[in-house]
Amino acid sequence: MAWAGTGALCVMRGGVLKSYPLGTKAAAGELSFVQISDSHMGFNKAANPDVAGTLQTAVDRINGLSTPPEFLLHTGDISHLSKPEEFDTVDQILKSAVAKDVFLVPGEHDVLNDDGKQYLERYGKGSAAGGWYSFDKKGVHFIGLVNVLNLKAGGLGSLGAEQLEWMERDVKHLKHSTPIVVFAHMPLWTVYPEWGWGTEDSGQALSYLKEFGSVTVLNGHIHQTMQKVEGNVTFHTAASTAFPQPQPGKAESPGPMKVPAEQLKSLLGITDVNYVQGQHSLAIVDSKLG
Amino acid sequence: MIKLITLMILMLAQTAPTAAVKIDNFSFAPRELTVAVGTTVTWTNHDDIPHTVVSTEGSIFKSKVLDTDEKFSYTFSRAGTFPYFCSIHPKMTGKVVVH
Numbered sequence A: 001m002a003w004a005g006t007g008a009l010c011v012m013r014g015g016v017l018k019s020y021p022l023g024t025k026a027a028a029g030e031l032s033f034v035q036i037s038d039s040h041m042g043f044n045k046a047a048n049p050d051v052a053g054t055l056q057t058a059v060d061r062i063n064g065l066s067t068p069p070e071f072l073l074h075t076g077d078i079s080h081l082s083k084p085e086e087f088d089t090v091d092q093i094l095k096s097a098v099a100k101d102v103f104l105v106p107g108e109h110d111v112l113n114d115d116g117k118q119y120l121e122r123y124g125k126g127s128a129a130g131g132w133y134s135f136d137k138k139g140v141h142f143i144g145l146v147n148v149l150n151l152k153a154g155g156l157g158s159l160g161a162e163q164l165e166w167m168e169r170d171v172k173h174l175k176h177s178t179p180i181v182v183f184a185h186m187p188l189w190t191v192y193p194e195w196g197w198g199t200e201d202s203g204q205a206l207s208y209l210k211e212f213g214s215v216t217v218l219n220g221h222i223h224q225t226m227q228k229v230e231g232n233v234t235f236h237t238a239a240s241t242a243f244p245q246p247q248p249g250k251a252e253s254p255g256p257m258k259v260p261a262e263q264l265k266s267l268l269g270i271t272d273v274n275y276v277q278g279q280h281s282l283a284i285v286d287s288k289l290g
Numbered sequence B: 001m002i003k004l005i006t007l008m009i010l011m012l013a014q015t016a017p018t019a020a021v022k023i024d025n026f027s028f029a030p031r032e033l034t035v036a037v038g039t040t041v042t043w044t045n046h047d048d049i050p051h052t053v054v055s056t057e058g059s060i061f062k063s064k065v066l067d068t069d070e071k072f073s074y075t076f077s078r079a080g081t082f083p084y085f086c087s088i089h090p091k092m093t094g095k096v097v098v099h
Helices: A051-063 A084-094 A117-123 A161-172 A202-207 A261-269 B002-015
Strands: A008-013 A016-021 A031-036 A071-074 A101-104 A133-137 A140-144 A180-183 A215-219 A226-230 A233-237 A273-277 A282-286 B018-024 B027-029 B032-035 B040-045 B071-075 B080-085 B093-098
Touching: A031 A051, A051 A084, A084 A117, A101 A140, A140 A161, A161 A202, B018 B032
Parallel strands: A031 A071, A071 A101, A140 A180, A180 A215, A215 A233, B018 B040, B032 B093
Antiparallel strands: A008 A016, A008 A031, A016 A273, A133 A140, A226 A233, A273 A282, B018 B027, B040 B071, B080 B093
16 A cells, blocks of 8 residues: 555745655755645545555655654545544544644544534634634744535535635735745635535635735645646645545546556556746646656 | 224325435436425435535435435425535535425
């Protein structure tokens, strides 16, 4: 199962974020952190019967990095069925990471049956009532958003008016030279609406950031890396540590992809990301793993 | 009187109609189901991913999360059109029309 357990190492240098596939040698920067996503603890189907093992693999790889990350971001779907023991297992595995701080946002699998009550009790300390929050690290402003609650029939992910107002206030007094990293579970750009891969009101959220020179958006949910640059904003989705999902429209549904392990290795290998620094904006180059 | 009620209950039990909706590949099948008043509809999740069955309007029915092979049933006791969706994957929508 060496194919899974991927993550992305992000290095902030000169106010611009670059991301590298884990296992490659990244240049040291002012700030480095690792994004992991979609650990789906509790999933036990054919696509990966050992999601605890692959999450541990991801942590081992994080611990093997030449520059230890300062913290981890988990972009949601920590659990598969919102069971307490699933969250416990993830917490336990992440304790073995060299980076002790973990910043999380919920995925739709983390807020089942109780509209996120358990998630907030567990991880919501210091965040707004709805679970969203922001923090600063070495001059970079991070914003964790919740877009998996109050979803409407036929719709996509949703941030909601209250969260949008909070975000507008949150960034209002920042200097526009402040690098911004926004992270949320569902993509904050429309990847593939037919599969619900997008967020209804993400445009409104991004409009608050249009004056900023460097904005990076990190998401999970789609279990594959994908990237896009639009103006000042670089969008990036991370791979899952649990199982891959098909490329948009390449299967009947976005369900877990069942492929032989050796095939999966190469599949995940082709989807990692390099951010390349431009003058004021970022350019994206696809790169293959191994 | 008791005999009559018993008879009616028996008749109801014999004729109580049922219908099934499959959840497969992130969709409800049939997507639109037409049934008679009194029909019990049972949804079964055949996906590797959990889903829910939630009425779109007025909180008429709402399942707990359904893991693989789990079921949810609801008996439609009045006529009308009842749209519903999966609250986890809201692109998944369906409708039960009750005559």
